[in-house]
Amino acid sequence: MPASHHPPPGQEEEIPLGQRLFDNVWLLLVLGLVIMFALFTGWGLWEILTLPPATLP
């Protein structure tokens, strides 16, 4: 809803945690890197490096 939401001057409302988190570019950068390096790159490398040798039955 686009209802106007301006506190009277001198009475600042606390910015919600969600807004502050979303505004935190560094947090987003770190999370983006960590999630990708863990779930894609790290796990992927682990899969490849732990492949057993073929027995060629």
Added chain:
Amino acid sequence: MNSATFRVCPMTGRRVDAQAEALVRVNAVVSIVALLVGAIAAVLIVLTRWQAVHLLPAEWYYRLLGVHGMSMLIFFIIFFEMAVLHFASTVLLDARMAAPRLGWFSFWLMVLGALMVEWLMWTGKADVLFTSYPPLKAHPLFYLGIILFAVGALIVTGIFFYNLVVAKRERTYEGSLPLVVYGAVTAAIIAVITLLHGAIIYIPTFLWSLGLMPMDPEIYRLIWWALGHSSQQINVAAMVAIWYMLGALTIGAVVLNEKVSRSAFVLYVLFISMASAHHLLVDPGMGPAWKVVNTSYFMYMAVLASMIHGFTVPAGMEMGQRLRGYTQGLFGWLRKAPWGDPGFSSLVFSVVVFGFVGGITGVTIGTEQINIIVHNTLRSPGHFHATVVSGTAMAFMGATYYLIPLIFRKRVAFWGLAKIQPYLFAGGMLVFTIFMTFAGSFGVPRRHWDISFSQAPFDVQFNPVVDLLLAIMALGGLTAAVGAFAFIAIAVVSVFFGKPIGELVPGVAVVGVPQGLTHPPRHAANVDELNEQFHNTPSRLGPAPGTMVLVFVFLAAFVVYFFVNWKILSGVWKIG
């Protein structure tokens, strides 16, 4: 201490840093040069895949296929994105370019790298295609050129973040970043993910090409695609940011809900790069759990993000129109929209073709099992020409029509041609992608010089309809190429020989200036009241009913396409 000089834009009132403007210009110009190289290669390639024409000999087909991929997916798109990053972190925040010398250094580094790579490809020293999979090996300078280019781009993303820090410190804007800049932040973060993986793979591969270390082909593919696909996700984020920007400029599109749109960008940041896995679904190196978790962008959370933007972008456009009086029926807002403004038509085609064709095919062929009937057939390039070309490139073209008057301060040349250019390009690409995809469903391979298999030991006879499909695909491709060359001619002539824009009188149309600048879409003084009224509508379809109908049509198409593919899959050999 800064010695930045600014001008004030007479059209938007924004402060424009001179260095930022110069950097935007050079990156944009170089990106168009790369687009030209890629487009020439495209024409020659499509005339070869059209078997009846079969223009190039094998060696040149494979060579130019590599040139096409590299010039388009890397040089054209990334140089343009550098322009976007410089623009979004300065002009859109009334802020200064905080590290101009570094900006120039990285630009020239990227140009050097690009020239090295193009030279080696054209001279046959890197006939390894854009993906350069080891054990195929190129000349070491090929890898070095890419590394230099990537380092330059990584520096620019660093400058982007530094500009944001300085802008915040110098309080050039109040509150949160505008949504368009937030989208650019998303693109920049994904760029860091991309380029770090690029460094991790290209530096060892460079050393391998010198004979200094081994290179495992599966590890290469894993890390390379973290670069290769994530670079396309930079494109998605930049494209969506430009959607919001073009919507605002052309028809005063509004943001329905910041929390919703920003949530979608956050989901992109967190999860979209994982889907690089969809290139590796039928690879032997990784297991099903890894494939399922990653190809799903973590349970399709990044697809949810795209479906959110797929609603909020058109809905914001619809509201922008309705709030300015275009309230007739479900689609009056769309019918009465400025279809003669090439910025607007590019925006709409980008959203529609990306969503309906690119998005739906992409999610479907990126499921672990359906990929079995898709991998390395023409369905792959059929999909990605609907996303990165009909989506991102189209959006970038649309933005250019506003960039030319705003940043280059010239009128758009060949205005009559410019108005139809988006239709030519989008129409051509639509035919191209659909018929390429259709041919791929018959098993026609990608990256293949001759599907008549005239030189093969065993004959392969494709269904005769395939020849027809490839011919129509080629005609679509050639039409799109005409649209691309038209765009390039318009851009180059405007920038270098165009009439100066002069002074605009609001409300007076000028040839070569899009209507969003001569008739800026202004909202009424009581726009908040009007917005509230629309939001209080009793209609179940909400304040943007036209968009609501469109997204449900989209969803229906998605559901049908998705399950039809599972049905087709169920009919092939049992494999496990």
Added chain:
Amino acid sequence: MPTAQSDTHTGLESPRGIWWRPAHRAEKTWVAIAFAWCMVLFAMMPLWHLKGNQNPSGIRRRVEPAAFYRRTQEFIKQYQVGDDRGMPIVAPPPGSEVYLMAQTFMWTPILKLEQGKEYTLHLSSLDVNHGFSLYPVNVNFQILPGYDYGLRVTPTASGDFRIICNEFCGIGHHTMVGRVIVVDSAGQEVVFRGGNHE
């Protein structure tokens, strides 16, 4: 542009104050439906592993190309039944381990299989990446040197199939075609459109 004092704004403007607010009911509805669809999309993959017949799981191993070459030669020797223009035709018994090697620019050997029977098909490359594309069935797998992709396959139709290489492997890439013959349960070969038979 909306006026400086309005709440309604475009994506080019900074939102004023607190923008972390609930969405309109229509937006929430769309997001909920989109989320539900995403859950369906996700569920299909594990579901197909449980109930579906086509999964790229396979038995995946590392292998030395030289060792895979030797094993394939043994396999050919053991089950060869003929040849086609010099390429051995090999008819392994149902349920057995089958070896197919890719190299620039050929597929070795020609396989002769029985419809409806399961085989474990080992795919690997002796040199660079190749793409296994079985035509006109249209199933596709990536083949890498150093990796043995063991896929349990059951042909569902008889015919004379082709293996197209669909991963660029060099200048002869488009000449790289292999052959798979599938006989039906009566032991009859069906000449499939575009095929040769011995």
